[in-house]
Amino acid sequence: MDFITAEDLIKLCENGLSIADAMRTREIEQGETDAVTVEEKMKKALKIMRDSAHKPLERVLPSTGGLIGGEAAKLNEHAMSGRSICGTVMTKALIYSQAVPEVNASMGVIVAAPTAGSAGVVPAVLFALEDEFGLDEKTLLDGLFTAGAVGYLLMKHASVSGAQAGCQAEVGSASAMAAAMAVAMMGGTAEQSLDAASIALSNLLGLVCDPIAGLVEAPCQSRNAIGAANAITCAEMALSGIKAVVPFTEMMQAMYRVGCRLPSELRETALGGCATTPTGCAHNCRIFGGCE
């Protein structure tokens, strides 16, 4: 069994199969492996995600470039004070979304999902929902396979590379994956998952990749927050019965076309956007030297 397009996937799911189980079966058959191996590998990814989403709450981790560090702990402290304006799910998601990039930038272990720069989005939504609704491990794993299915479609038909198609392809894709995942974890249908993914992608269309000093620190970290918040927003919309105006397949193609038309300065080269602001340039000089 295999599926090439989002339409194939929806068709497979018409008879009650979940996106997660379709992705599992595809992995076993096309990847020539077995169910136990696949499940164990995903459990390992889940464990690394869990560790990386929680570690910075105990100890602030210094980043190699020194641009970020301590954001997750600050958000957590603010939440504890009772003055948070976001509500519990969104607040938790923000905390975790900042924690993972902090681990990543300090040379800790993360799971690229789909990339290292966007690795905070999927775990943020995953663990925020776990905390709020007390979900079991099976539901979390189903969520990750759902996210994986959406990411696979994006890799196959569009791009998840910032160098190729900008941040919309990294955080945008991660957000689409997390949106579909959240819908699945909350009991939504396959169609609703792909509606959420489509809306999530459309909301971040055109987002540029402009890392200061070329490092995976800023603005990457805070973009993970917006990717997670966007995912939760779009999942809520789809679960409410709101349909995506543009189907997921067309939205992927639109994202890719927009990405190809972004000038190279805005595709991970650190030659535009935040990277070339006076402050961005000053950080670059401080970290790498070579400036008059």
Next chain:
Amino acid sequence: MAFISVFDVIGPNMVGPSSSHTAGAASIALLTKKMIGEEVRRIKFTLYGSFAKTYKGHGTDRALVGGILGFETDDERIRDSFELAKAAGLDFVFESVTSDDDDDIHPNTVDMEVEGVSGRVLYVRGESLGGGKVRLTRINGVKVHFTGEFHALIVVQRDYPGVVAGVTSVLSSYGVNIAYLRVFREEKGGLAYTIVESDEEISENAVAEMKKNPAIEDIMLVKR
């Protein structure tokens, strides 16, 4: 296009911050360590392009040393690889080539001059292609293409007739299914490199049998 696994999307598991500049660098060095097949005493890394310009901020240097120590891309010891290398008696040195004169060089390239504890020396060029994918493009100056995605044999041989046939017949007698086989050589009759990639692990016994052929100078066994 090759099969996209769910673990290409939810993965790789890696030490940050960059799949190309950190995980890819570790993979290139680990592949080189597997090729030399023994502890490394001394290594010189020469970095080119983006590797040369940004290696410090991405921990490329620590990832490369970690790979030479045998660490996988998700091994947290990569962060402390310099200290661990010193404790293990591994001498390492970095050089950067920051001029952009050579258009043929991929932006994320590293040359490695490796010396093992037995005195064996190996020269390898590796490229990090993005998303953690890598390839080796030169071994001892000979242009090759090697990714380490399969179990592999790298046979160093005199470019005589029948050498490759001998290798494949040993493999078939051991029940090894060849996925890819490529021969690379500098000049006719000189040294050639045959790279065999297989689905199954290749045994030491098979390698010993191949080595009976005097035209074969060396065989590197690289497990996936």
